[in-house]
Amino acid sequence: MSIPSETIQKIQQLRQQIEQHNYNYYVLDSPTVSDAVFDHLFRELAALEEKHPELITPDSPTQRVGASALSTFKEVRHRSPMLSLNNAFDEQAVSEFDRRMREGLEADIVTYAVEPKLDGAAISLIYEEGRLVQAATRGDGTTGEDVTENIRTVRIIPLKLSGTTIPSFLEVRGEIHMRKADFIRLNQKQAEKGEKIFANARNAAAGSLRQLDSRMTAQRPLSFFAYAVGELEGLPAPTTHDDMIDFLRQLKIPVCPERNLVQGLKGLLEYYQKMGDSRAQLPYDMDGVVYKVNDLKQQTKMGFVARAPRFALAHKFPAEEAITLVEDITIQVGRTGALTPVARLKPVFVGGVTVTNATLHNEDEVHRKDVRVGDTVRVRRAGDVIPEVAGVMIENRPSRTQVFAMPQQCPVCGSNVLRLENESVTRCINGLYCPAQRKGAIMHFASRRAMNIDGLGEKLIAQLINKKIITTAADLYDLKVSTLTALERMAEKSAHNIIDAIEKSKRTTLARFIYALGIRNVGEATAKDLAAFFGSLDCLINADITQLEGIPEVGPIVAKNIAAFFSESHHREFIDHIRASGISWEEGPQHIPHTLPLSGKTFVLTGTLQKMSRDTAKEEIEKAGGKVTGSVSKKTDYVVLGVDPGSKLEKAKTLGLTILDEEDFSALLK
């Protein structure tokens, strides 16, 4: 059957639109459509591809979710070696570099391309006829690892180049990294899940890049900036580094916006100073700046020494670590009730800011590092924002220090805490009766990716809770300008702005609202999946646990948490309260999952079946929502009996299970 050309065209058009939106969102940081519109386009494409799987190509945006796991990475030999850079740690070394360039090039003054030195992992991307065909790590510089499947999941990297002229062959080199905010969010998530905490953004980026299972990489917020071209064929090559990077930018390959062109030593040092000053404000980490002779002919003239180009230099920033004293270890309570130990530090200046506390993540992390009150510690600004204790200087430990112990009561509300087996998180069990959890829940509700209520900060929320003006996020919608202006330090204008922002948040999307509810383990992605699947809030609320488990993206733990959340009457009242205040979103096509007749039932087959083969029996059971297992246990619901049953029958009898002969079984299936 031939495929109508309109379908092919539609698919191409959707792919192009989606990738353009990805570009606007990830590269330009300025989306032009709402999440709902984007999701709609994506679902339309996915549906067409499902109907015509033969039209799926590796560069379709639907393929960015990762493929099945590899056992090892293939080796890749680089066409030209991936070099490293010579480092400079002071002005003297920079001055000598500039002198060598001027002498070598017989020039009075040299034009340099200058750019941040990103702290991540180097990668080589190969595009043939505009399509991404290979991605490889640097490895030892000569041979790297083939991480193509992982790179395909990185949404900021185009799978297809766009622009008016596309080279027949292009090797782009650049840095895979993780933005500060993404890194912090990732570590928070890891800590909540009791999974590995990354020491810094570079480890997180490099680790994510080298996952054998690309579906794991797809979950990690990786970013990329290109900083060089390895090889270019099929088009005349630009003659300067700066033009080369502009050329990449035209092909929609992300490049660092903070790059520049400068003249001579003075220009280099000014740039170093400027980037050092703005470092804390930039969204990504850097460990220095890179200077490159701009003219490519001049670069060739300078050539290489050993494993580094002579025409380039990395000018490193001083390490962002400092030494200070732990004055206390206190406990913070978050919105899920998680107790986070925090080291209160003697104020110390690290990387441009004064640090007074550092997160210790959870009980196990404190014990692993063995941080104690009175210890001298090395403090580092991981991801440049959240300070962290890098290590304890045991030799400076005073006598009579005490090993840290997690409190048995919530420090905010005094109720008991609980740490479940297999979890690293200790939680206050008081739920929304604990003021700290209430504050956290409201902050989450108002946050940018949830209801996006601008100007409603932590201090204001705390004040509103302490004064008993609000108890839940629903009460926000009853606030009046006069209530706010009655608070300390609240000007009329700010009060108006906040009320306006609350009003504006009423027009939202179902996905945002589900995310805002703060259901345990329901992050942004799951909230989107749920919204897309159910199309309406009521369908979601009414779904039972087996129906929820039946959704491909939802696992058993998430299903349990969702069902538990909506089964609580105060959560339903909360939702009714918000709905009554006039919140609205566009509902999609409603979807009520039908519960299958044998949902949740477990079967064991024993003996030879006469009426149908075992495979057919298994298929029939699964079609009806049931499961077939190999051995009989207390959890088995039915044992189906064929001819010459084995010991399973005896066991089933001992356990008092329901035993079906083939006739009973057929009747049940009907």
Ligand code: IVH
């Ligand atoms: S140019 C010919 N530019 O630093 C030299 N490298 O120590 C190729 N890096 O492995 C590198 N930011 O991964 C260059 N703007 C930048 C960079 C950069 C980070 C990394 C790169 C390389 C290492 C060299």
